[in-house]
Amino acid sequence: MTGKTKGFECTRATMVVLTQNNIDTDQIIPARYLTTTVREGMGELLFYDWRRDGEGNLRDDCPLNTPEAARAGVLVAGSNFGCGSSREHAPWALGDFGFKAILSTDFADIFRANCLKNGLLPVAISAEVYECLVANPDARITIDLEKQELRYGNDGMCAFKIDSFSRQCMLEGIDELDFLLSHQDAIDAFEAGQP
């Protein structure tokens, strides 16, 4: 298994592990950086107040600041990841930092939807798999989106589920807006029937 698919690839990726639960999008990217009007270059701002001290210097004790983290493809985090604000800047920053997938026991609704629209895969895993990954932070991760299979370490394997439509969009590069606009006639008809 290579983990390579048409629109999504994650093969033998390394991980960063954050064991806190309920990591909100204000942590992922603080509100004071939402003044941007573009979507590029947000990796620098990812977890800004976790990665930097009051003077703006990188902290030695943050797992996101290691040379390995800069090459990591997968972020593993505690439950209810991405709660709070709907800011899409959160998945933009995670993707720009280099993450291809986020693994957690569960995700906040808006964050999960925003990830799927930006090629960042939110993979819900069981508490057992989560504990196993926390205990083995050096394990490599391979994700086969088509088969919805996650492989970790030497012989770990589990299934996961991604909404079928989102999966097709990611795999085949279908643009959701194109799909919506293909229903133009139905939208016209709906509007015509409105009071």
Add this chain to the structure above:
Amino acid sequence: MAPRSLFDKVWENHQVVPETADHPAVLYIDLHLIHEVTTPQAFDVLRARGLAVRRTDRIFATIDHSTPTGAPGADGSRPYGSDANRHQVEEMEKNCREHGIELHGWDSPLRGIVHVAGPESGRVHPGMTIVCGDSHTATHGAFGALAFGIGTTEVGHVLASQCLLQRRPKRMAVTIDGALAPGVSAKDMILAIIAKTGIHGGVGHVIEYRGEAVRALTMESRMTLCNMSIEAGARAGMVAPDDVTISWLRPHMSDMPEADFKRRAEAWLQLKGDDGAVFEKEVIIDAGAIAPMVTWGTNPGTAIGVDQPVPAADNDDDRQALEYMGIEAGKPLLGLPVKTVFIGSCTNGRLPDLEQVAAVLKGRSVHPGLRMLVVPGSEQTKRDAEAMGLDKIFMEAGAEWREAGCSMCLSMNGDIAPRGEVIVSTSNRNFVGRQGPGARTILASPATAAAAAVTGCVTDPRRLMGDSQ
């Protein structure tokens, strides 16, 4: 037909294409609220693809997050917190101009926090679908609308197609029986609900709030209640329309002839869940048991009664939260020194909220050394408060009376709480750093926040009520 909930009815009324196993529903959106923070990248997509905005008449646009709350200069110039703030507002002005969208900007009497100004504009109605690139869009569920927050990509979808691709959420009933005690408000009610459900108790669900304590709430209080549905993890929160809704809407829709309004009102009053409608989740709360609530931790689920002891930490998350907050477990927060008080936000920045604050402040002074900001939710709220003389009560007590906007709720406009100091805030999130790096937020009702401003520490507001004159 099987009995349907309020949510089911609104959802089914807006399905352009029903969902299947292969694709989500195409859901029609009646009203799109937009602001400067979550739209520039969506307008870029439209520009890059040569797409027009489909229905400019279904948009309410305003500026609120990046706007300064300091008074304008003699020449009308606004004291922006940064060039980036200014640029973001100017981009919004440019994008709206380019696409023919009416913007309620600096010169509009309807400008304000999108979830305060939107309803004040009279364009939020029962039974609508409403979205906004902002998680507190659930506010508008107070009118019996299905209203939820979306990301910027989805903002682009709605601009271009007036529709969204959505999987149908599950249903959750939160029933609040009994009556709130004096000195206890809708803010305390929603904090008590979140404390009970937890901050992910509502994930994947749309909440319907019901019960006699909900029926007894004003529209502004229902907005406070629905506003924080996202803090329980829910997509949306709704209250079925009733006479309170209709009475509130009439003066806000004064342009509509009486006969037309009456016809609409009759239809709106029919909009409620059927007896026997199924909810995947149910929570029941006794309103009479709710005390003024305060949060001790770093998410809104950590609310306790103001006289209750802070629970002992039994996991790393709670230990980190207590350390960040500088709070000890085992005793109530009463008496904890407070340096800043923030009154405002889409949760508690409406006129009745300001009236409750004024009732506590009247004839009293803000505690020496404490900074108190009072930020009206909209230009309309500001004018109404000033017409009632509330601004004078605030300023005579030593508080700052500021221009309308989101302000210190998320501190992206330069209004920042100091590092390491406790701030009692009427806003909706006490996340780490939300109100400024290192700032320690305690969420509370307007009355509780006002009481802290007067005493300089966390205080039970009932102590100061009824004896102020």
